[in-house]
Amino acid sequence: MADALDPVLNDIDRDLDNALERLFAWLRIPSISTDPAYAGHCREAAQWLEGNLTALGFETSVEETSLHPVVLAHRPKPGAPHVLFYGHYDVQPVDPLNLWRTSPFDPRIEEADGTKRIVARGASDDKGQVMTFVEACRAHLAMNGDLPVGVTILIEGAEENGSQGLPEWVEANRARLKADVALVCDTGMWDRQTPQITTSLRGLAYYEIKVTCADRDLHSGFFGGAAANPIHVLSRIIADLHDAEGRVTLPGFYDGVREPPPELLEQWRSLGLTAEKFLGPIGLKQPAGERGRLPIELIQSRPACDVNGIIGGYTGEGTKTVIASQASAKVSFRLVDDQDPEQLSKTFEAFVRERVPADCSVEVICYKGSRAVALPYDMPQLEAAQGALSAEWGREAVAVGAGGSIPIVGDFKRILGLDTLLIGFGLDDDRIHSPNEKYELTSFHKGTRSWARILSALAAA
């Protein structure tokens, strides 16, 4: 009854070079979603995937949202469980471009530190990861003429832009997204050898603050000491956001944040992820956030606030004695448990406005926010997927929370009633969102084999 798995795995091994060629073609399309100048390339990336999935035998369409289109592909299997796979074809901006060793949209295989890796923007986040699932489907279809379970694939194009337009589209297309479980491939491994299923995700609230003081740039020689300086105002706001203990100072910020149960904390402690081990690979030693917390708490069960960008005044070479008229910063919060992004928006805006002098002005732009999500530990599919992953990697798959945000997971639960298995093969040093993003060849190859196994396991679950 069950399709044979070994021929599928063998076919994945045999076809690896072709699979890479397919991925590279997709990586060459600069589908940067946050910059309107790349909107055409986003559509191109969607259309490329539509062609690929149609050729595999999916009923596929490119569908409009309020921002970039989504790709929707169906292959039903009556009587079998049905899964909804989600990923995104859009990628982060590439600046600072001068730090890339090779062009970000000219993918290549590099060898470093004894491993082969695919280097390109989107190699790991998320085109490489998406293609592990697509290639697993391809191999099943090639060897068995069918998939072990019914599959719907939904690949969006605005994940790096807060998934703008997606919740509305999901809401409007609920009937076409029916499934027993959702699968997402946009997370990482525990380490190089140990697969991971991510069971919770932090939420995200992202803001931009623009402070305007004088109505023009001023000469600091003439006005310095008398005229308000928006960089000073902005720096004061940012400095005030954290206290000396590394805690966020917004009133009520920690409302809804729960302490993990002692047994979970003990389990985390036993993982031995010290500050040195966690921060050493990126050149740091000491945790910068709340004092007295394990690194794993700081990035999983605790909220955080980071300024993601700041600009104002003269930033070219040399000196310019100017007092800028305007300065701006992008500020984001990672949320956990029951923290409410809408409440946060109100508190944050009030906090900012309180710190702007009466004769200056401020604009607070609120980008889309998302709540944290936690998955039930008793999902039947969780055990099946853990077994499949452990078989592939030869190690017990770890089930833990993660620091990043994938807003759609909360939407799937809210709109479709679906729980999500978050399984991905990224590594901590993949440099996603940074220059020289990479995806290990092992991640791609064994990731594809992992999904082939998981699809079979879910058929039996």
Added chain:
Amino acid sequence: MADALDPVLNDIDRDLDNALERLFAWLRIPSISTDPAYAGHCREAAQWLEGNLTALGFETSVEETSLHPVVLAHRPKPGAPHVLFYGHYDVQPVDPLNLWRTSPFDPRIEEADGTKRIVARGASDDKGQVMTFVEACRAHLAMNGDLPVGVTILIEGAEENGSQGLPEWVEANRARLKADVALVCDTGMWDRQTPQITTSLRGLAYYEIKVTCADRDLHSGFFGGAAANPIHVLSRIIADLHDAEGRVTLPGFYDGVREPPPELLEQWRSLGLTAEKFLGPIGLKQPAGERGRLPIELIQSRPACDVNGIIGGYTGEGTKTVIASQASAKVSFRLVDDQDPEQLSKTFEAFVRERVPADCSVEVICYKGSRAVALPYDMPQLEAAQGALSAEWGREAVAVGAGGSIPIVGDFKRILGLDTLLIGFGLDDDRIHSPNEKYELTSFHKGTRSWARILSALAAA
């Protein structure tokens, strides 16, 4: 014995259009000194002036310094006093370019608010001002075949870059710069109707701080709350630089700062320059610096600290969930009285380093600093110049201090033993260092006439 002045003034009136054409030709050369890409244009601006002064009958040369060349021109007059005139041909960068109504290096006459003004980068600071002196010389030479006094003209090309290379050049060329008094045209009028001689200048110390945390840009979802953020570090440093009373918090910063004598303070108070009057024209209302000081104190007799630029992380459109590896800021101090820029550099660097976490790093670049200068009130030339200015403008010339820095004035005193008369015709709303810089046609025309009168007055002094 004395050359006739009236024909000179008449010639200035008659030749105004030609004078503007000459100025425009100079303004078209984009001599931005702080950006190495414009080094060729700096030299071009020097050579243009060399040609102009040679044609007038000066013995002129373009001479090398460690950065951009200076223009040196001589016309001795045995038995008469000798003046050394200083100005600069370099200009500030033009960003943000999109805020210019017309191209910054395409000078034109605009009419607004009932006045005609020359609009271009450098129109006021300092090409337009320099040409008021050059055109005054031209008219004297045209009408009388000679100048009332011996004149040396020194025009440098790095004033907007801390006069890099100039003090060394002056030191090496002391013998060629002998004079009885120095004249500088790089300051402003008291108001549209009232001429001003600037009798003190604040010093300047300019730094750049570069904070580096992780060795790469990080994903704030994964690392947020655990990894140090250089924008937070930088904001803390900037916020800590001022206390709640607007005072600079650097230890010993106010050492060497003197309170003005009560009678001077009373004189300033009587000028009626309220915060509303001073800040209203730039869209502000309340002084941002030290509490309880007059605006005129804040910009003249009190030191100040301003962040002139800041940049870090993602500054494009939309959102990017990144923790930057590096962030940097340009920070400058305006100095008064006996504040020592060298001592300040030590204190400032220590202050910065104390606030950088042990596992992060910081680079503090120190651009050239200059002490404040104050001119003696009993200079014989001061009275002569005041009389000439009052005759031209029909109002008593005000003698006051100014907020900006012209480092060379201190060097002239130290190296050449020369006191400097600072006389200029800029207005507060000239937008020097900002988009749409302008110089009133009246400033240019009556400024030229003023210098013609001053040269004659100095011959008699």
